[in-house]
Amino acid sequence: MKGGSLSFLLVLLIATITSVLCFSDGMLPNGDFELGPKPSDMKGTQVINKKAIPSWELSGFVEYIKSGQKQGDMLLVVPAGKFAIRLGNEASIKQRLNVTKGMYYSLTFSAARTCAQDERLNISVAPDSGVIPIQTVYSSSGWDLYAWAFQAESNVAEIVIHNPGEEEDPACGPLIDGVAIKALYPPRPTNKNILKNGGFEEGPYVLPNATTGVLVPPFIEDDHSPLPAWMIESLKAIKYVDVEHFSVPQGRRAVELVAGKESAIAQVARTVVGKTYVLSFAVGDANNACQGSMIVEAFAGKDTLKVPYESRGKGGFKRASLRFVAVSTRTRVMFYSTFYSMRSDDFSSLCGPVIDDVKLLSARKL
Secondary structure (H helix, E strand, O other): OHHHHHHHHHHHHHHHHHHHHHHHOEEOOOOOOOOOOOHHHEEOOEEOOOOOOOOOEEEOOEEEEEOOOEEOOEEOOOOOOOEEEEEOOOOEEEEEEEOOOOOEEEEEEEEEOOOOOOOEEEEEEOOEEEEEEOOOOOOOOOEEEEEEEEEOOOOEEEEEEEOOOOOOOOOOOOEEEEEEEEEEOOOOOEOOEOOOOOOOOOOOOOOOOOOOOEEEOOOOOOOOOOOOOOEEOOOOOEEEEEOOOOOOOOOOEEEEOOOHHHOOEEEEEEOOOOOEEEEEEEEEEOOOOOEEEEEEEEEEOOEEEEEEEEEEOOOEEEEEEEEEEOOOOEEEEEEEEOOOEEOOOOOOOEEOOEEEEEEEEEHHHO
16 A cells, blocks of 8 residues: 555656646747737737736737838848737736746747847846846847746746836837746756856757747846856856757757857856866857857966867867866856857857866866
8 A cells, every 4th residue: 555655646746747847848828929919909009908918917018019010111020920029118018927936947038129229128026137138139130039047936926028118219129029938957066077057958948949049148136047057247148059959069058158258157166275176168169150260268266278269160169178276165167258250141140159068177086
């Protein structure tokens, strides 16, 4: 009887975990906004009923945009499907979602600038919130995928995306599409790597049809990162790339440094003063037409290493290592690219070297 009860509990536990994972990872209900308002809930492109878009609640000047729609001379393009929404002055959208209290989650969404120059978005799941600047356009399509993370304080999360802008034209504001969520599992250091998540395998949800990678913006004041254990210590974002659409040196995920010295990634590791360590990593290109001479600068405490890489833009990588003696109990490991780069196939998409398989080990363990 005991064995039967145990088997039943095990099956129940597996079913529960599976249902949580299946529900958590992927597009939010109507996250692609393909289910739209009724004509009676519209005034031109403006949605006038706050509950008109299924699964969402609206506030302020929100427009329902069809792909190919024109605003003056500007053609509004939707990244996937036929519809997206635009947030005007002080407008917001929100959705309540069942989550697991204490768990970490990452939101992924597409955003595009329209007519406002200094556009930014406030993302919040109380008590966490963050500001994501979107005035820098990283891809030639005008649409970029962004990630933002939070820790669930209860079993229900109210996800809010808000445009804090104040433009003369109330319709000016960012376009939003493809809102998805993924549960994050914070990695731990192992006896094979003092750094956590050194292979970048744990990170934000990547939309299956997205070919641009996911931008992880700088989170100077945020407690949680959509790229667990890593901090984005720069003015610009880094790009999270997947093996389905890019060349990745190791495993299924990597990081592309897309904005020169303004695109830096860092992690603080516990070290022993006077002990010798070796920081090893891979440097390559993402097979995305990012060609030319590149240099990745690696830092471990006060020690630095410049790693040159000649990219043909067709994939490939080399390995490098930095040997150093720890001068503190906490050593900051950081990477950035020396130069800005542009893709040779469109000359407007920012790109750069890829880093992956980052390991920190005591020299005696090698």
